Amino acid sequence: MDKSRREFLKGTAWMGVAAMAAGHLAAQAAENRPGCAAGAPMHGFRVAPMKRVRVGFIGVGARGTPAVKRIAQIPGCEVTAISDINPVRLDAVQKWMKENGYPAPKEWSRNGDQDAWKGLCDSDVCDVVYSATPRPLHCPINVYAMAHGKHVLQEVPGAFNLEECWATVEAAEKFRRHCMMLENCTYGEEEMLVFNLIKKGKLGEIVQAEVGYQHDQRSLQYNPRDGVFWRIDRHMKHHGNYYPTHGLVPAGRCLDINRGDRFEYLVSMETKSASFEAFGQANFPADDRVVGVDGKPFNRHTQRMVKGDINTCLMHTAQGKTLSLIHNVCTPRPYDRGNLFMGTKGIYRSYPSLLMAWEEKIGDGGAHKYFDEAKAQKIKEEYRHPFWKVAGEIAKKVGGHGGMDFVMDLRWAYCLQNGLPLDTDVYDLATYSSIVELSERSVNARSSAIDFPDYTRGGWKTAQPFTVDEIDMGKFDFSSKPVKGGNA
Numbered sequence: 001m002d003k004s005r006r007e008f009l010k011g012t013a014w015m016g017v018a019a020m021a022a023g024h025l026a027a028q029a030a031e032n033r034p035g036c037a038a039g040a041p042m043h044g045f046r047v048a049p050m051k052r053v054r055v056g057f058i059g060v061g062a063r064g065t066p067a068v069k070r071i072a073q074i075p076g077c078e079v080t081a082i083s084d085i086n087p088v089r090l091d092a093v094q095k096w097m098k099e100n101g102y103p104a105p106k107e108w109s110r111n112g113d114q115d116a117w118k119g120l121c122d123s124d125v126c127d128v129v130y131s132a133t134p135r136p137l138h139c140p141i142n143v144y145a146m147a148h149g150k151h152v153l154q155e156v157p158g159a160f161n162l163e164e165c166w167a168t169v170e171a172a173e174k175f176r177r178h179c180m181m182l183e184n185c186t187y188g189e190e191e192m193l194v195f196n197l198i199k200k201g202k203l204g205e206i207v208q209a210e211v212g213y214q215h216d217q218r219s220l221q222y223n224p225r226d227g228v229f230w231r232i233d234r235h236m237k238h239h240g241n242y243y244p245t246h247g248l249v250p251a252g253r254c255l256d257i258n259r260g261d262r263f264e265y266l267v268s269m270e271t272k273s274a275s276f277e278a279f280g281q282a283n284f285p286a287d288d289r290v291v292g293v294d295g296k297p298f299n300r301h302t303q304r305m306v307k308g309d310i311n312t313c314l315m316h317t318a319q320g321k322t323l324s325l326i327h328n329v330c331t332p333r334p335y336d337r338g339n340l341f342m343g344t345k346g347i348y349r350s351y352p353s354l355l356m357a358w359e360e361k362i363g364d365g366g367a368h369k370y371f372d373e374a375k376a377q378k379i380k381e382e383y384r385h386p387f388w389k390v391a392g393e394i395a396k397k398v399g400g401h402g403g404m405d406f407v408m409d410l411r412w413a414y415c416l417q418n419g420l421p422l423d424t425d426v427y428d429l430a431t432y433s434s435i436v437e438l439s440e441r442s443v444n445a446r447s448s449a450i451d452f453p454d455y456t457r458g459g460w461k462t463a464q465p466f467t468v469d470e471i472d473m474g475k476f477d478f479s480s481k482p483v484k485g486g487n488a
């Protein structure tokens with residue numbers, strides 16, 4: 001292990017003691033890292049066009065099974081392998097594949113062996129591993145799959161602490177494989193609309209974004225479908241934002257994070273914990289007893305959480321922008337990702353409503369003057385992102401969060417089939433996933449500022465900003481493989 005890495009790890013072990021020093025250590029280690037572990041930087045990384053993309057799935061639960069159905073329908077993609085420790089899930093996928101006329105994928109893990117997914121990675125039946133497993137498996141799968149020659153598409157967050165982020169970056173650099181985080185909201189119709197508006201200059205220079213993930217999951221987390229409590233486990237044991245990416249990654253793309261700008265530091269603050277406790281007392285008997293993922297029993301009636309109800313992070317970028325990020329999965333409220341962007345010429349907000357105003361409406365003193373609904377809809381049509389123009393109809397037919405999941409899948413498939421770089425790379429996966437640990441460190445240190453590691457090692461300064469690209473849908477021969485629809 002090189003010296004800078006040892007220093008860095010010392011920094012993470014020191015979590016929560018003195019934030020000023022910890023933040024300084026993280027920055028120092030990032031600056032000192034001597035370059036890639038064993039390969040070239042991954043910005044703009046591409047591989048030869050893959051006319052046939054063979055995909056192996058690890059984890060075919062709530063996320064993985066609909067993904068199998070979507071990817072099986074993409075021309076040029078084949079689902080050739082599946083791994084899940086739950087045979088019921090394997091059976092359901094095999095049944096769907098058979099009923100819809102697709103060849104049976106090869107299976108791993110039917111016997112419940114927790115490590116059998118490695119056999120899928122060792123095999124030569126797939127080129128790409130699509131991982132939709134519980135979060136503790138994400139980094140082990142990233143590293144092992146890339147070491148065995150597979151490109152990785154990883155669910156969110158792509159890693160769970162700084163050590164896992166570095167391990168994933170180093171594996172991608174060493175083994176020269178793609179490792180993309182499957183941040184589906186980046187491909188949402190409204191997220192792509194605001195991206196297009198920003199790239200066309202309608203909002204001027206963006207100075208602040210306010211995003212997040214607010215989704216009442218009290219029932220989901222306390223009543224998991226398989227009886228496995230991996231979601232609530234983090235809540236019970238750690239502070240910080242452990243699920244940061246849904247609002248964040250689309251906003252990071254608008255802010256050119258890792259491509260001309262970078263997150264420098266964050267501060268994070270948390271409320272007390274109250275809502276899970278109230279829910280537990282109201283919904284479970286006093287003698288409730290379930291077993292957590294660590295094998296220890298707990299009682300949902302009396303269980304206390306470490307994480308507070310609402311975590312808020314504020315991030316500062318090298319180019320002087322700020323981004324606020326909220327995480328709240330336990331107060332009773334409608335779903336919300338925020339999606340608020342403010343620039344030198346205007347404002348955009350969506351979720352729940354579509355609100356826009358820029359200079360033609362507000363002039364220089366325009367309180368309460370958003371465009372009316374009809375005008376907002378007109379702008380939405382005019383500036384619909386090219387991805388959605390060409391793929392929107394088919395994506396809505398196939399489905400997955402209103403079609404955005406299918407737009408995302410079409411996009412990475414298109415990039416792989418045509419030898420293009422993927423939209424987000426391993427540095428993005430690491431940067432955004434870092435917030436899990438950085439936010440916890442900040443909360444533990446009375447909201448002191450904590451530096452982000454620079455996984456690009458300065459490469460962000462020269463990396464090309466995102467552009468508004470087009471999928472040439474003509475390259476997908478849907479006539480040879482008409483979509484069936486219904487991924488859920």
Ligand SMILES: NC(=O)c1ccc[n+]([C@@H]2O[C@H](COP(=O)([O-])OP(=O)(O)OC[C@H]3O[C@@H](n4cnc5c(N)ncnc54)[C@H](O)[C@@H]3O)[C@@H](O)[C@H]2O)c1
Pocket residue numbers: 058059060061062063064083084085086089109113114115116117132133134135137155156157182183184226
């Ligand atoms: N992008 C999104 O919108 C979104 C939404 C929900 C969840 N997620 C992410 O997707 C991932 C999966 O979430 P989910 O809701 O599908 O969970 P889930 O519990 O429904 O599915 C996980 C599956 O992994 C299987 N599994 C567990 N250990 C395994 C092992 N050792 N080998 C093989 N299979 C194993 C389980 O049997 C299960 O079928 C999580 O990382 C979560 O953060 C993303």
